[in-house]
Every structure is written in C-alpha cells, then in structure tokens.
Amino acid sequence: MSELPSRLTAVTLGARDMPELRRFYRGLGWEELPSSDNNWAGFLLGGVLLALYPVEELSAEAANGAPAPAGWSGLTLICNVDRREQVDSAFAAAVAAGATAVEEPVDRSWGGRSAYIADPEGNRWEIAWAPGVQLDARGALIALGG
Structure with a gap:
C-alpha cells in the first residue's frame, strides 16, 4: 500500500485511572470487549474502537515519553x-x-x-x-x- 487509507478505525484515550474510566463507559451501557482489563480496554462503537490505555504507556509510545497535558486536550x-x-x-x-x-x-x-x-x-x-x-x-x- 502506497498511501494512507481514508478511514478511522480506533480512538485511544490515555487513562489516568483505568478502573474508573472502564466503569464509567460500562455505566453508559456500552459493552466492553471480553479481552479488556486494566492494562487495555476496548468498546466497539458503530464500527470504531474506543480504546482505553494507561496514559503513561500511551505517552511512551505516542509522545516519546512527554507528559500528558493537564485539563482539556482540545x-x-x-x-x-x-x-x-x-x-x-x-x-x-x-x-x-x-x-x-x-x-x-x-x-x-x-x-x-x-x-x-x-x-x-x-x-x-x-x-x-x-x-x-x-x-x-x-x-x-x-x-x-x-
């Protein structure tokens, strides 16, 4: 493949408190994927995966270890x-x-x-x-x- 496909398959939120964030999204009535735990969690939403991942680990992968922003990210x-x-x-x-x-x-x-x-x-x-x-x-x- 020589180009980036025009699609969005997943959105990952860096979680500071995985158990609390998982509990919140389950509380909305959203079905959590069976493979979810406090190291990674996923919710399939209309063909897009909402993933939760510990913010420190996401930062190490996606931001060269830079700290996650405080407050709203925009x-x-x-x-x-x-x-x-x-x-x-x-x-x-x-x-x-x-x-x-x-x-x-x-x-x-x-x-x-x-x-x-x-x-x-x-x-x-x-x-x-x-x-x-x-x-x-x-x-x-x-x-x-x-």
Whole structure:
C-alpha cells in the first residue's frame, strides 16, 4: 500500500485511572470487549474502537515519553443521535452515569442540536443531532449533508 487509507478505525484515550474510566463507559451501557482489563480496554462503537490505555504507556509510545497535558486536550469526540429530541435524553443518561455536564442541550446556529459532557478524566464528548446525518444500523456515519 502506497498511501494512507481514508478511514478511522480506533480512538485511544490515555487513562489516568483505568478502573474508573472502564466503569464509567460500562455505566453508559456500552459493552466492553471480553479481552479488556486494566492494562487495555476496548468498546466497539458503530464500527470504531474506543480504546482505553494507561496514559503513561500511551505517552511512551505516542509522545516519546512527554507528559500528558493537564485539563482539556482540545479534542472532542462526537456521538450523533438519530433525532433532535434524543440529544436531551442521551445527555441526561450520560450525566446520570457519572459524566460532568459541560454544556446543556441547545439548538445550534448550524441547524442542529447538541450538548457537551466530560468523562471522569475530562475527555469531551459532544452529543449531537445534525440535519442530513445518516447512520447505518450499527450507528456508523454513512452520509453527512442534504
């Protein structure tokens, strides 16, 4: 292969407290892969793997041992929902599972509706509904726009 394929197969979050982060994502009702433990954990989400890996080990591999940034990294993960009203119910469910409310659900100037939460380690998630977004049966994004 002479080029990088245009695909995203996994997102890895460096975890400072693996047991707590695993507990949070299981608390959302997400099924953890059977091979998961406190050295590595995975959740298959609509065709993309959400991986959790101890931050020190991830830093050694991906950042030449540089320390992980404190606070928000500037990265936001997005979970699109099928209908506008699902933003509110998904937001409430995430907060009930232990997420921190960052921004309550609001209608956006771009025509959609979204809210922001943070997991126990501050990783930001946007829960969004956007006109024209099409998801397949797994929840994978298959089209964007009208």
